[in-house]
Amino acid sequence: MPLQLTLCRLCARSRPDFQRMVNQLAAEYPGKIEVIELDCIAACDDAPSVMVATKYYAHVAPQQLADIVHEKMDEA
Numbered sequence: 001m002p003l004q005l006t007l008c009r010l011c012a013r014s015r016p017d018f019q020r021m022v023n024q025l026a027a028e029y030p031g032k033i034e035v036i037e038l039d040c041i042a043a044c045d046d047a048p049s050v051m052v053a054t055k056y057y058a059h060v061a062p063q064q065l066a067d068i069v070h071e072k073m074d075e076a
Helices: 009-013 016-028 062-075
Strands: 003-008 033-038 050-052 055-057
Touching: 003 009, 003 016, 003 062, 009 016, 009 033, 016 033, 016 062, 050 062, 055 062
Parallel strands: 003 033
Antiparallel strands: 003 050, 050 055
């Protein structure tokens, strides 16, 4: 089962560096990451935020997202 990254479409796209990292991670792990873009995850005050699998992360910088995903992928 792929690792799910769930994020707000608007928040991610309004931060190009964050969106680039999401795209880079999806390309780095083809078929192993599923990016789920929702219209809203009710986390505007925490943006950019993301759910990785079932854990919520607030105020995530692009490199932090990469570190989280790499750690999760190493665990798998």
